[in-house]
Amino acid sequence: MKRTLFSAQFKTKLLVIMIISVLLASALELYTFGIPSDFIVRWLNSFFVIFFMIAVTVFGIVPGVNYTINKIFGR
Structure with missing residues (x-):
């Protein structure tokens, strides 16, 4: 039987954290900024910071x- 690296409970928690982030x-x-030309870059930066803070x-x-x-x- 093959073991998975992450349990289903861990994956569910990670998905919930990702959605909240x-x-x-x-x-x-x-x-804060509306939709300027660099929205995607700012959004990704804030997503990763918030995701990291919640996950830690x-x-x-x-x-x-x-x-x-x-x-x-x-x-």
Whole structure:
């Protein structure tokens, strides 16, 4: 049986983060700058920044804090 690199739950979380990032980046860019000639470049930059920030929070910081608190209180 072949094992997949990423679980279905991980892929679902990544897809949700991607959709949220697209919506937030679009709203931010359209509200702030409108649609100038360099909209795509600015939109991609803001998408990747927002995606990275949310992904690091969801996959790194929250599980790390949860693990640390569980170790401190012996759960």
